[in-house]
Amino acid sequence: MPNMSLEKVRMPEQQPDVRNKNFEEVTLGYTEEMAVEEAKRCLNCKHKPCIKGCPVMVKIPEFIALTAEGKFKEAYEKIQETSSLPAVCGRVCPQETQCEKYCVRGIKGEPVAIGRLERFVADWYMKNIASKPEKPEQNGMKVAVVGAGPAGLTCAGDLARLGYDVTVFEAFHTPGGVLVYGIPEFRLPKAIVAAEVDKLKELGVKIMTNMVIGKVLSVDELLNEEGFDAVFIGTGAGLPSFMKIEGESLNGVYSANEFLTRINLMKAYKFPEYDTPVYVGKNVVVVGGGNVAMDAARSAKRLGAENVYIVYRRSEEEMPARAEEIHHAKEEAIEFKLLNNPVKINGDENGWVSSVTCIKMELGEPDASGRRRPVPVEGSEFDIEADVVVVAIGQTPNPLIKNTTPDLETNKWGCIVAKEETGATSKTGVYAGGDAVTGAATVILAMGAGKTAAASIDEYLKSKNK
Amino acid sequence: MYKIVRKEVLNDSVSLIEVEAPYIARKAEPGQFIILRVDEKGERVPFTIADYDREKGTVTVIFQVVGKTTESLNKLEAGDSLQDFVGPLGVASHFDGVKKVAVIGGGLGTAIAYPQAKKLKSLGAEVDMINGFRNKELIIIEDLCREACTNLYIMTDDGSNGNKGFVTQKLKELIDGGAGYDLVIAIGPLVMMKAVCDLTRDYGIKTIVSMNPIMIDGTGMCGGCRVTVGGETKFACVDGPDFDGHQVDFDSAIARSRMFKNEEQRSREHACRLEGMNNA
Numbered sequence A: 001m002p003n004m005s006l007e008k009v010r011m012p013e014q015q016p017d018v019r020n021k022n023f024e025e026v027t028l029g030y031t032e033e034m035a036v037e038e039a040k041r042c043l044n045c046k047h048k049p050c051i052k053g054c055p056v057m058v059k060i061p062e063f064i065a066l067t068a069e070g071k072f073k074e075a076y077e078k079i080q081e082t083s084s085l086p087a088v089c090g091r092v093c094p095q096e097t098q099c100e101k102y103c104v105r106g107i108k109g110e111p112v113a114i115g116r117l118e119r120f121v122a123d124w125y126m127k128n129i130a131s132k133p134e135k136p137e138q139n140g141m142k143v144a145v146v147g148a149g150p151a152g153l154t155c156a157g158d159l160a161r162l163g164y165d166v167t168v169f170e171a172f173h174t175p176g177g178v179l180v181y182g183i184p185e186f187r188l189p190k191a192i193v194a195a196e197v198d199k200l201k202e203l204g205v206k207i208m209t210n211m212v213i214g215k216v217l218s219v220d221e222l223l224n225e226e227g228f229d230a231v232f233i234g235t236g237a238g239l240p241s242f243m244k245i246e247g248e249s250l251n252g253v254y255s256a257n258e259f260l261t262r263i264n265l266m267k268a269y270k271f272p273e274y275d276t277p278v279y280v281g282k283n284v285v286v287v288g289g290g291n292v293a294m295d296a297a298r299s300a301k302r303l304g305a306e307n308v309y310i311v312y313r314r315s316e317e318e319m320p321a322r323a324e325e326i327h328h329a330k331e332e333a334i335e336f337k338l339l340n341n342p343v344k345i346n347g348d349e350n351g352w353v354s355s356v357t358c359i360k361m362e363l364g365e366p367d368a369s370g371r372r373r374p375v376p377v378e379g380s381e382f383d384i385e386a387d388v389v390v391v392a393i394g395q396t397p398n399p400l401i402k403n404t405t406p407d408l409e410t411n412k413w414g415c416i417v418a419k420e421e422t423g424a425t426s427k428t429g430v431y432a433g434g435d436a437v438t439g440a441a442t443v444i445l446a447m448g449a450g451k452t453a454a455a456s457i458d459e460y461l462k463s464k465n466k
Numbered sequence B: 001m002y003k004i005v006r007k008e009v010l011n012d013s014v015s016l017i018e019v020e021a022p023y024i025a026r027k028a029e030p031g032q033f034i035i036l037r038v039d040e041k042g043e044r045v046p047f048t049i050a051d052y053d054r055e056k057g058t059v060t061v062i063f064q065v066v067g068k069t070t071e072s073l074n075k076l077e078a079g080d081s082l083q084d085f086v087g088p089l090g091v092a093s094h095f096d097g098v099k100k101v102a103v104i105g106g107g108l109g110t111a112i113a114y115p116q117a118k119k120l121k122s123l124g125a126e127v128d129m130i131n132g133f134r135n136k137e138l139i140i141i142e143d144l145c146r147e148a149c150t151n152l153y154i155m156t157d158d159g160s161n162g163n164k165g166f167v168t169q170k171l172k173e174l175i176d177g178g179a180g181y182d183l184v185i186a187i188g189p190l191v192m193m194k195a196v197c198d199l200t201r202d203y204g205i206k207t208i209v210s211m212n213p214i215m216i217d218g219t220g221m222c223g224g225c226r227v228t229v230g231g232e233t234k235f236a237c238v239d240g241p242d243f244d245g246h247q248v249d250f251d252s253a254i255a256r257s258r259m260f261k262n263e264e265q266r267s268r269e270h271a272c273r274l275e276g277m278n279n280a
Helices: A032-039 A060-068 A072-080 A086-092 A114-128 A150-161 A190-202 A219-224 A256-265 A291-302 A323-331 A400-404 A443-464 B022-027 B068-075 B109-122 B142-148 B167-176 B190-203 B250-256 B261-279
Strands: A142-146 A165-169 A206-208 A230-233 A253-255 A283-287 A307-312 A335-338 A340-347 A353-366 A372-376 A382-385 A388-391 A430-432 B002-009 B014-020 B033-037 B045-048 B051-053 B058-064 B084-089 B100-106 B126-133 B151-156 B183-187 B207-210 B226-229 B232-235 B242-244
Touching (some): A032 A114, A060 A114, A072 A086, A086 A190, A086 A443, A114 A190, A142 A150, A150 A190, A150 A443, A190 A206, A253 A256, A283 A291, A291 A307, A307 A340, A353 A388, A430 A443, B014 B068, B022 B058, B045 B058, B045 B109, B100 B109, B109 B142, B126 B142, B183 B190, B190 B207, B190 B250, B226 B242
Parallel strands (some): A142 A230, B100 B126
Antiparallel strands (some): A353 A382, B033 B045, B033 B084, B051 B058, B226 B232
């Protein structure tokens, strides 16, 4: 019998006033009983609308049906047929705009908690099943993947399953991309990312860290000297934008990338046990309205800041952050200063931030993006006291690959031009996907692009070697 | 892991390590740097490439013990390994058409200035090297530098090597004596580079400085290393570390270099306490 409850089975989470002082995961995940109960809400519809909302087309009703029967191992294997990182996606995907948006149960009541179930199944498998995947038979061809973020890892996993000898080149000392340096521990424990990466290694994927492609080796050298038959570029959008206002070079001003890299990748929240420091102060202003801004604000609170403000130039309705993260941030006592824009950062005599001058904004006509354009209200300037400012207004692709690969076409934003259906770039044998192509987007879209490119690379190399 | 194949103690606080890193050795050029991490809990710290051996596949860095990380680094010996070693980073220096140049190294900056002098000499330039140290006990790589230039002048703040004064004094003397430099390169503490730039600006001699801001990734993704050059924000790790010294906002760079002063102190104290416990 299906469970006809209109609401999702609630997922336990840490209390707001407890969790805003630690870096442990906020949401605690389903128990076996909760997962079975929630899985029973799925009606297993014939036309499976949920699948079309998933960029990697997980066989959702099938894995949920197995979960409802308590066959968690089989459920995991079903997800694995199309997805390389289920423990990650179950946690960070914006399901409300993807799979769950199309769930029939969502027409009246809440949709089936697909993300929570995916997460449960992946966590359960990792905890209970030790089996190593069988290494696929090798086809003798080599593919290089540049960047070990969600796009690169997905592409690498798919190609390894098809028998390719895959090497991933990563600039940082730890693979995972934004999953390790950007998204904080309290949303995505790093042990989970490491476990997912280990699964790929068991499939035969080689990961070379500390390799900055464009510096230590160029894309051309990968193809012509290192013997790779094809290259996938998944280097993301890691170049931070600043506001270009007075005072941005003052001490205490960070890009969100710097702030989050110190905290997440370098574990500055465990300073001085770990060597990398981070300074937070008492009053923190975070500029921006995306997930990165939420992550930075919630991290600052956990590091002991008394007052943390989100300063955003539009209203809550236009915020690009996930609804769940905005909700969590509010619960954790982050203050929202909406319809405000910084115009100047003020410093003290020692070169440290002392306050931020903001101007009030009102919404005018919709702009090219379809969102109402914020317009400053003349004469409405006011100051917010601050010791630290975190700039989270967006990132663009790093120009390193572009600058060292002359025949790779890019657009005016520095994004690599690649065909949407295949991931093929202007350069033969070179494919690209994820934020490097689209600019900053989501984890799951990057994974979808990695998947598409893997299929095209397979097709390209098979036809080439016929 | 990256093996240390050779270690040499240059003076009480400065050591040299030669590290096995064949990919980096193949590509390294003067002016570039590496970022290393000593161990799992370590921080990422940039060091200029002092030398490289493409055939042996090694890269040499020279470091001064100034805090927690350089202290741990100095405890390693030949045969030990570093957790991470990444590079070559930054833009290589370009010296086309330079005829006569003064290369100035201050303290540890001498080790960074050395590969630049060597490269310039190999390109046929006449190279005067002016190295400054607080006292004669701190003088490093004198023999290497002598080989890398035409004339070597070593200054000490206290005159203990018989040549008292700052590098700027020697530079002024040489310029006034008609040296006819078409380029000056200054590498060392920010205050020293600033002083050299203030001097050469008056003479209209092009001056390149190597900036040494705080860095984390070293690949252009965080902007922690940003410096203001000619009124624009530049990232030293990807746009530099070499910049036109007359365009650099040194006061802001000096303030930024102090951003984590308190934390650096805490980290060092933490390490000392841990060691105290181990010894007990």
